[in-house]
Amino acid sequence: MFEILQYKFIQRAILASIFGGASCGIVGVWVIMLRIPFVGVAMSHAAFAGAIFGLLLHINPLMMAILFCLSSALVIGPMADKADFDPNVSIGIVFSMVLGIAFLGMGLIKGPKTEALKFIWGNILTISGKDVILLIIMAFLILLVSIFLFKEIQAVLFNREIASSVGIPQKLIFYFLLFICGLTVTLNLNTIGGLLIFSLIINPPSAAYQLTYNLKVIFGLSAIFGISSCLLGLFFSYIFNVPSGAVIIITSSLIFGLCLIFSPKRKVKKYEST
Amino acid sequence: MKQFIEIANVTVSYRENIALKNISLNMEEGDFISVIGPNGAGKTTLLTVINGLGKILSGSVKVFGTSLITSNINKIRTKIGYVSQHLNIDPRFPISVREVVKIGRFGKIGLFNHISHKDEEIVDSAMELVGISKLAQRPIGHLSAGEQQKVEIARALAQQPEIMLLDEPTSNLDPKSQTDLIKLIDRIYKEKKLTTVFVTHILSHIPTSCNKVVLMKRGKIIWFGGIKTALNEELLSDLYDCPIEITNKRGRILAQPKWW
CATH class of the missing domain: 3.40.50.300 (P-loop containing nucleotide triphosphate hydrolases)
Known part of the structure; x- marks a missing residue:
């Protein structure tokens, strides 16, 4: 059993699980508490569209995926604010636009589309050392942002209008969070895949949200659930010889289910008449 | 004047x-x-x-x-302390009364800086003035509308506006x-x-x-x-x-x- 740990691709997969899972877990808390759950889907499809055009134009697909993803992040926030939309509406608009661009790109690719489709499905077992290094850098960046901007992030997550009224540069913080979210999604495309990363951003923080009223603890638990989902998913996919991305997501959903069942927040106090 | x-x-x-x-x-x-x-x-x-x-x-x-x-x-x-109309707060939102009042200090403290002991004292005195000290550790979503408005006033006062x-x-x-x-x-x-x-x-x-x-x-x-x-x-x-x-x-x- 343990002899598989000597393989380089398994070591890379474990590192990607730890750092990718933690990043998605922390970023997911922002996404859940800002009530913009579909931002993950929009970003992942933007990255997918970017990667396809990268392949078409013979430019590094990862660079193009990052470019598309970050451009989307920079459009979603200001569009919601300028047009006075709910951010979910501007996310929907960006999602439909990037989906159209992705399909256009797919249509233009001649021959087999395997290279493009790997951004949709991802495979944690085939990622490169460079991908792992990027995931580690990303995880540390998110950790630093979460520590040094904790109070501003907490205020923005609580209420954007109140954050503005006390003199916090709320828009800047909000756009920055979207930007980091886009970057996280892009860098995890190879690991989990564009379609499944949405679940890894939503399930761990939703599970953590069931357990405590302390935001710092939610960040910690969500990162742990993200890492656990990836590691357990990787383990089960090896045991049962099934696709890793799918098992990672099923594991994260099961963790959420357990947290929901045992949530202290859902306990109903019984009334006893004397 | x-x-x-x-x-x-x-x-x-x-x-x-x-x-x-x-x-x-x-x-x-x-x-x-x-x-x-x-x-x-x-x-x-x-x-x-x-x-x-x-x-x-x-x-x-x-x-x-x-x-x-x-x-x-x-x-x-x-x-400028600003108290808006009734807030629609999710009862399970992970923030305590004290943390909400602290938000009033964040603009003055500035980016990247941490809240000081003096800031904590200002937060305490704002909560005391409004009469919500004993609610400090409760999640804000668990309070009544009247109590939530008092928390909002304390948060505005914590700004020392x-x-x-x-x-x-x-x-x-x-x-x-x-x-x-x-x-x-x-x-x-x-x-x-x-x-x-x-x-x-x-x-x-x-x-x-x-x-x-x-x-x-x-x-x-x-x-x-x-x-x-x-x-x-x-x-x-x-x-x-x-x-x-x-x-x-x-x-x-x-x-x-x-x-x-």
């Missing part, structure tokens, strides 16, 4: 709807001004113009003698909570002498400390002056488009529709 707020020929438009129509208003340091008028008169918009949350189409706004521009807006906002903007803080509250909150606002004014702008559409909610009144109707200021002169049946009947009766109950002047 220093001019704290100078609003000159300001128009605010929400696309088809013009919320403020070329209004001008000056407020002096230490004023307690109540802005009253029916729903949709532009009262809340007037408040948001003062702290820069509302975008003006034309005209100018000066606060503390400085024009509100993008480069100084956050600094000016740290000196020079101006307090209160946007219908008594709306959605039961009569006892309304009375408690009005008394609290009166007490805070008497202790701190903060320049205060209090918005309401219910005349009996005007705190006793109020010295000036702005009457607003359909985006315009139709009258501005002393509280005693404002309590005029003809003026108020015109404001609300219904007959208003002014009565004196145990020294407290009440203005209400005649058919009550």
Whole structure:
């Protein structure tokens, strides 16, 4: 059993699980508490569209995926604010636009589309050392942002209008969070895949949200659930010889289910008449 | 007395709807001004113009003698406490009362800096003044609407503001909570002498400390002056488009529709 740990691709997969899972877990808390759950889907499809055009134009697909993803992040926030939309509406608009661009790109690719489709499905077992290094850098960046901007992030997550009224540069913080979210999604495309990363951003923080009223603890638990989902998913996919991305997501959903069942927040106090 | 707020020929438009129509208003340091008028008169918009949350189409706004521009807006906002109408808070939202009050300090502390011991003391004294110290560790979503409004007031006080903007803080509250909150606002004014702008559409909610009144109707200021002169049946009947009766109950002047 343990002899598989000597393989380089398994070591890379474990590192990607730890750092990718933690990043998605922390970023997911922002996404859940800002009530913009579909931002993950929009970003992942933007990255997918970017990667396809990268392949078409013979430019590094990862660079193009990052470019598309970050451009989307920079459009979603200001569009919601300028047009006075709910951010979910501007996310929907960006999602439909990037989906159209992705399909256009797919249509233009001649021959087999395997290279493009790997951004949709991802495979944690085939990622490169460079991908792992990027995931580690990303995880540390998110950790630093979460520590040094904790109070501003907490205020923005609580209420954007109140954050503005006390003199916090709320828009800047909000756009920055979207930007980091886009970057996280892009860098995890190879690991989990564009379609499944949405679940890894939503399930761990939703599970953590069931357990405590302390935001710092939610960040910690969500990162742990993200890492656990990836590691357990990787383990089960090896045991049962099934696709890793799918098992990672099923594991994260099961963790959420357990947290929901045992949530202290859902306990109903019984009334006893004397 | 220093001019704290100078609003000159300001128009605010929400696309088809013009919320403020070329209004001008000056407020002096230490004023307690109540802005009253029916729903949709532009009262809340007037408040948001003062702290820069509302975008003006034309005209100018000066606060503390400085024009509100993008480069100084956050600094000016740290000196303006703003209590908005009832917040819609998820009961499971992971934030305690104390953490909400602390948010009032964040603008002053600045990016990347941590809250100091002195800031913690300011937060404690704001909670004590408002009478919510024993609720400090409770999740804010578990409190009643009246308690949540008190937390909002404490959060604004934690800013150590020079101006307090209160946007219908008594709306959605039961009569006892309304009375408690009005008394609290009166007490805070008497202790701190903060320049205060209090918005309401219910005349009996005007705190006793109020010295000036702005009457607003359909985006315009139709009258501005002393509280005693404002309590005029003809003026108020015109404001609300219904007959208003002014009565004196145990020294407290009440203005209400005649058919009550």
